Amino acid sequence: MKFKLIIVLLVFVPLMGTAQDKKSKADNLYYGYQYQKAIEEYKSEMQKKPLTNGQLLNLADSYFSVGSFDDASKLYLDVNKNDTIMSVNQFNKMLQSLSKNSERDRVRTFLRSKEAQLSPELLENSEFNFSLLDFPASLDNVEINLAGINSPQGDFSPTFYKNGILFSSSRGRNSKNVYEPTGESYLDIYFSRLNSDNQLADVASFSEIPATDFHKSTPYYSTKSSTFFYILSNTEDGALRYDENGKNALAIGSLSETGKFRFLLKDLSTSFYYPFFDDNSERLYFSANFADSYGGTDLYYVYTTNGQIMSAPINLGPRINSPGNEISPYIFNGSLYFSSDIFYGLGGMDVYKSNIISNDSYTIPVNLGEGINSSLDDFGFIIRNGENGNFTGYFSSNRKGGKGGDDLYGFSMANDPGLKTFTLQGKVVNLINKSGLDKTQVRLLNHEGEVLKQTYSTIDGDFRIEVPWVSQITVEAMKDGYSVISTSYSEEGMEKLQNQSYNIGLVKMQDLVVNREDKTVLKLDKFYFDKGKAVVNAEVETELKKVVDAVTRFPQLRLRIETHTDSRGSSSSNNRLSQDRSDAIKDYLIKNGVSSNNIVKSIGYGEDVIKNSCVNGAYCLDFLHKQNERTLFVVE
Structure with missing residues (x-):
């Protein structure tokens, strides 16, 4: 094993004999790198009195060094149960011994049992590489x-x-x-x-x-x-x-x-x-x-x-x-x-x-x-x-x-060695106050909608997730009480994401709604259609885009579109105009990606629900009439 050349034995300790005067013969053999002889001597000393945990670890290391991985793993596991003196490097040797004995499932179980004490990077690295070993492959060409x-x-x-x-x-x-x-x-x-x-x-x-x-x-x-x-x-x-x-x-x-x-x-x-x-x-x-x-x-x-x-x-x-x-x-x-x-x-x-x-x-x-x-x-x-x-x-x-x-x-x-992977890292933030959102689930899905991997953001909203390269990826993020984000990328888009921070903005439902007229409605700026028309103009479109965004973020959102006119004009024409406007809004939303399942109803009330005293025959200034002309997106 080359390590005896470049890491262990390159560090020459000529005064070793003096340092080991109080050690047993087996210990001296172990520290002199004579592992096979140390094994035999430790076994002999065990017949006279029990070995200390330190000596048992030396014996386990000796078994490991000569390739007796079954004997090594048993000793490592015994010491690990009874003492905490095992070094992290011996912890690795214990798991190596189990892996060499084709006990990967046992290693995985052991890692899960120690999850709280192990770094998330070690757990993620091991699971990723173990999954590759489950389907072994060699380099092509x-x-x-x-x-x-x-x-x-x-x-x-x-x-x-x-x-x-x-x-x-x-x-x-x-x-x-x-x-x-x-x-x-x-x-x-x-x-x-x-x-x-x-x-x-x-x-x-x-x-x-x-x-x-x-x-x-x-x-x-x-x-x-x-x-x-x-x-x-x-x-x-x-x-x-x-x-x-x-x-x-x-x-x-x-x-x-x-x-x-x-x-x-x-x-x-x-x-x-x-x-x-x-x-x-x-x-x-x-x-x-x-x-x-x-x-x-x-x-x-x-x-x-x-x-x-x-x-x-x-x-x-x-x-x-x-x-x-x-x-x-x-x-x-x-x-x-x-x-x-x-x-x-x-x-x-x-x-x-x-x-x-x-x-x-x-x-x-x-x-x-x-x-x-x-x-x-x-x-x-x-x-x-x-x-x-x-x-x-x-x-x-x-x-x-x-x-x-x-x-x-x-x-x-012929090819650049190693499995190509897709890595996404960044931050999940609250869109309203820009603070990081913890415990947000971030998932990567393939082109068939299958979940490849998921993780959760940290207390500061940071996240990192990595999967083997695929031809298309969908990024999803969700948190209870918050919006859902889902965006798909082709390979070209994935390449661009590899080298930049990917920030995800979510919003609370409470931040998107307001109470008006004793109803929970989407929070939008007031907008007006052109006089007497039901065509979506630029002003109306600006607010409807917010509706599309809200439904995208909350796919389970169910809305009722309610449109009202003022009292000017005949009641029949106002009813017709308000219904046409509600239907125009519904058509726009569906054409821009909102499912018809998200729209419970689109209804025009005409001048039936006037908010002030500007009823038929009453004189009112224009701004008072304008208070009655409105559209509400009621959350069911």
Whole structure:
């Protein structure tokens, strides 16, 4: 497993023996990474006295490390019932063990039981990826080939450089010391060029980065800044440097092609891994295990200016980071690729892809599926545009059929990898006072009206929802006592929504109605038809559009259209005119999308219901007559 190379055993602790004098023989074997021997010794010690919960977790970790997932899951579950000392990373291993034993339903049940304690992002990420595993699929039109330059040792972490790649390896060299925990050489950086057949060839130690007797690994080359970024052991005067606990950590350094070297990230007690420099944002991404980690190693970035670090490390957050380990960040075409050993994957480390919505917002990381991923460790994924519109790249894996521990693989594919998803995020607000509306149900439906997914807005009205890409989407939002919104979008419209905030405005029924003449009616401005006519003019249309909007927002709304005239003219002509006006209003509403089911009746009362003393024969000013000419939309 490559993690023993790049995360666990790269952190060399020579004073371990002193720190473990009070530990049992089994503990010493466990902390010495001799997991199979630790298992046997723990089983022997159990015959003499019960193991502590900490030792049971060590035993569970040992079973996990040697692939005995059934034994591991039983111990993790037992400790989880009786104690709270389990780390979030061990929590992930417990669920990984269950997943590896094909107990995904049990994992889902366990997650639901812990829903209150888990982040909504973790629950959503897991459910999304588990649903993909329920219908497993491999990448279409992808060719994967074992690189011919691999050695019997570990070869991993490729990066594009000029006409070839740089990569890391523990292959032996006379000039390089042996790293005692692995029995292999300290990690070094190598270069391999692409030959005329587009195959990697002619491996050589990369001399442009100064030699060191210790670890030098996981390079990344920025073409724009002509700078190498890589990790190296902390040293002083040519010797390893340790913190007060005897720990030697890894730093990130940069080297310009002019030969200027800088330590960018260095802490004697914290190791940094897998640097990636984004030329567009000038962010330096990396992996580390800080106090704010969501699990093991998380992905972080720092801002830089002219090669100088300009910010504290910023965690990419729970959408990307998990109770597992996240490593190997790589950005291409607006998407973040990385690897994680989170429990909902195919194996150990899997490659995931997340689209970058904004500076610190990401879509659900999607497993790239079988092919790139396997039942073992797959990581260090890099990709670029190839010939004829395809994509090419490399990754590392310790899958069966390789030459050594971790091996380099090349790939070529016709399509951009990863499942395309549709993400909608924004805010639900009250249209009247613009405040956020919480607990509003937001749903996405397909072209057949089937609900793909639903969510609820937060206390501030914020929401986010994501589904696999479809040809058409309908967005619905509803809240008790409020209007309903339903809008459909084609693929073109969906593409536009992907990169902007989508705000939904709802309104309370009480804000749309008023009491008039002892009736509940829609709140509209007063409008008038042209004298003696029943034709919908511009003034009338302005108010009728509000009626259409109200019915759209409240589809169950039932209205009775009541039209009145003043007393001028004959009673029969006024009755006829008011009925014609009611019918004209009804026709307009139906032509503009209001269902006839929403209109209970359209009736003209003529001059039968006069509001003031302006009856037949009475002298009244025009504005008093106008008070009697009106249309009411009565809510049934």
